[in-house]
Amino acid sequence: MHLLGPAEIRGLAAELDVRPTKKLGQNFVHDPNTVRRIVELAGVGPADSVLEVGPGLGSLTLGLLLSGATVSAVEIDPVLARRLPETVAQYAPDAASRLTVLTRDALRLAADELPAPPGVLVANLPYNVAVPVVLHLLAELPSLTRALVMVQTEVADRMAAGPGSRIYGVPSVKIAWYGRARKVAPVPRAVFWPVPNVDSALVSFERAAEPVSSVDxxxxxxxxxxxxxxxxxxxxxxxxxxxxxxxxxxxxxxxxxxxxxxxxxxxxxxxxxxxxxxxxxx
The missing domain is CATH 1.10.8.100 (rRNA adenine dimethylase, C-terminal domain)
Structure with missing residues (x-):
């Protein structure tokens, strides 16, 4: 199985006439080592059913499939969603049967749209929708027991902040309702195309029991x-x-x-x- 590098990413973008947009927060990972690290930190393997949000051109999708996991990829851009199965068939033909692609807005994704309840969320999320997407998916998909998401560093800090911190706020508390978030690693700007003007970081999450069962x-x-x-x-x-x-x-x-x-x-x-x-x- 072959992971996508800078040449493949630019080639796919040119073929599809894709010009990454700020509106959709499109910054594509083109560094295979970063993909391998994300998959390793996510701890996914053949037993896992993974939900990937915003697969883009397929860099991380291929890495997740390489682990042996089954992947449901939710992509809002119809051009990218149509191309993803072809990319997997080209670079990882043996894994193609383990991929399902849904052309959806993750903020409106419903549990019954997925082929099976996913246990893990792994995603590269645009900073402007990162927290709403994570909160929606945790509420909609109780099967999600853990997550590893790549977000803007400031968003990562807010997601993982604890009481008493200057940046502790609504995202921190609402995510804590579902479990524990930790900022685990920075992600260099150079691994993306186009290079973003913000820093990124990986946040891990583990679901826990709701704090109080007697209140909604x-x-x-x-x-x-x-x-x-x-x-x-x-x-x-x-x-x-x-x-x-x-x-x-x-x-x-x-x-x-x-x-x-x-x-x-x-x-x-x-x-x-x-x-x-x-x-x-x-």
Whole structure:
């Protein structure tokens, strides 16, 4: 099996008349060693059913198939989606039967569209949709137990941030609802074509049990959104609209064992779940 290098990537792009667009966040990996490293860090093998979002020209797809995994690739660009099976048939004919390609927006992907429940997410995600895509897939696909995603470094930092950090916020808490995210490695700009003007990093994720089973996710996420909408405010002030008034917010916080004078960036996902448990009835 042959992985794609710079010449193959440029050749495919020229053949398809593909001009990478900022709108779709298209930066194609053309370094085989980076692909091998991603596959190794993702820990995928013959027993794994992998969901790949944004396969592009197929660099990472080939690497995942090389591991023996079964791959469902979701690509929003119809030109790239049509070409991907041909690329795999050309460079990895023995693996072609283990690839399914769906021309879809990953933000609208439904579980029943996939041939089998995937256990692992591996993807190179555009920075502007990285967090929404990851959160949607974790909610829609409970079968996903782990992930390795390549995102802009600043996004990686926010995804993996813990309470008390300056960059801890909505993405950090919502991802923590599903499990643990860690920033594991930087990715040099030079491995992409075209070369991006931002740095990238790999983030790993492992699913864990939801923090509190007796409260629904939407209620918790509403509290999180309110808490960080105005970061300078204390929780008593930040939750005033959500609770109906600052006084009611204070009462909810005290009932949950939370200091009303604290700010959202100091709270864990478990704290937010406790607040949601005491949500005022409408």
């Amino acid at each position: 996710r939407e209620t918790v996420f509403a509290v999180v959104d309110a808490a960080f909408a105005q970061r300078r405010k204390t929780m008593r002030g930040a939750l005033a609209s959500w609770a109906g008034s600052a006084d009611r917010a204070g009462a909810v916080l005290r009932a949950a064992g939370i200091d009303p004078g604290i700010r959202g960036e100091q709270l864990t996902v478990q704290d937010f779940a406790r607040i949601a448990q005491h949500a005022p009835s409408v």
